[in-house]
Amino acid sequence: MKKNKDELFELVTEINDMHYTMNKIIIKEYQSLLDDNLSRNQTILMDIVKDYGKISIGEIARLMKITSSAVGQIVNKLEDGNYLVRTINSQNRREILVQLADKGTRYFEKEEKINRQIINRIYTQMELSEMEELKRIITKLSNIVEKTYTKQDGEENNHD
Numbered sequence: 001m002k003k004n005k006d007e008l009f010e011l012v013t014e015i016n017d018m019h020y021t022m023n024k025i026i027i028k029e030y031q032s033l034l035d036d037n038l039s040r041n042q043t044i045l046m047d048i049v050k051d052y053g054k055i056s057i058g059e060i061a062r063l064m065k066i067t068s069s070a071v072g073q074i075v076n077k078l079e080d081g082n083y084l085v086r087t088i089n090s091q092n093r094r095e096i097l098v099q100l101a102d103k104g105t106r107y108f109e110k111e112e113k114i115n116r117q118i119i120n121r122i123y124t125q126m127e128l129s130e131m132e133e134l135k136r137i138i139t140k141l142s143n144i145v146e147k148t149y150t151k152q153d154g155e156e157n158n159h160d
Contacts, residue, residue, distance in 0.1 A: 026122075030114045036107055038083075041066075045074050046083060046100070050108055054099045056089070083107065 038046070041064070048063055049055055057075065061068040075098055078084040083104035089095035100108070123131060 026118060030118065033114055034107070034110060038107075041074055042078055042083075045071065046078065046104060046107065049084060049098055049100055049104070054087075054097045057096050057098065060098065078104070 044064060045060060048060055052059075057068050057071050060075075061071045064071065075084055075086065079086060079101070081103060082101045084098050085101040087097050087099070089097050126134075
């Protein structure tokens with residue numbers, strides 16, 4: 001049993017190293033095209049706003065698991081850079097809604113263009129059936145991770 005665990009550890013480590021190296025190369029190649037110098041939290045917040053269209057500061061805070069005050073500070077910087085715009089919710093005048101501004105929309109258009117370039121340069125070198133198999137495997141792994149680390153019905157998970 002120990003040998004199998006050691007082999008699995010080595011295999012997973014090798015997969016993770018390859019994945020990290022691939023991402024590092026791709027990011028280095030395309031990062032200059034985005035050239036927006038956004039922090040990790042700013043990027044996460046913008047992704048949330050893009051996904052929701054219009055979303056409240058409180059809801060962003062809940063999704064990011066940070067305070068509304070911290071979200072407000074990030075939104076301030078992104079609003080100053082014309083990435084986001086705030087509006088007052090017409091149904092609840094005390095609630096501030098956030099949505100993408102012009103530069104935010106352009107940021108995601110540029111990101112999509114870069115993703116298409118990466119797909120055309122790299123992923124087209126694989127067979128469609130290989131990509132479907134890769135998706136199947138990653139989906140299975142993702143489901144295992146979510147099931148393992150998501151608390152259900154208030155139960156604590158066993159992390160051994």
